Amino acid sequence: MQYEFSAALWRWEARPDLWVFVSLPLPQSQEIADVPRPRAGFGAVPVRVRCGTSTWTTSIFPGEDGAYVLPLKKAVRTAQGLELGDVARFELELLG
Numbered sequence: 001m002q003y004e005f006s007a008a009l010w011r012w013e014a015r016p017d018l019w020v021f022v023s024l025p026l027p028q029s030q031e032i033a034d035v036p037r038p039r040a041g042f043g044a045v046p047v048r049v050r051c052g053t054s055t056w057t058t059s060i061f062p063g064e065d066g067a068y069v070l071p072l073k074k075a076v077r078t079a080q081g082l083e084l085g086d087v088a089r090f091e092l093e094l095l096g
Helices: 026-033 074-080
Strands: 002-008 020-023 045-051 054-062 068-071 087-094
Touching: 002 020, 002 026, 026 054, 026 068, 045 068, 054 074
Parallel strands: none
Antiparallel strands: 002 087, 020 068, 045 054, 045 087, 054 068
């Protein structure tokens, strides 16, 4: 399954110095949650992501509001010139 969406970057308040995420849209999150899969730690779902010229493999995690969240490591943010609050376009493919 593949998804495309735009989302704003936000910082996780519990670890503001380290963790930056974007939230997937709720309709796509609900569709992903409905797909049967083996249980993984923290409800993680492995994905391949593309943002601009950066492509990487990571996992998305269920958030408190029902939307999955996608972590954005500093290397990707730097390569794409992204700051907190910026809206970026993402292509996401579920793996496994």
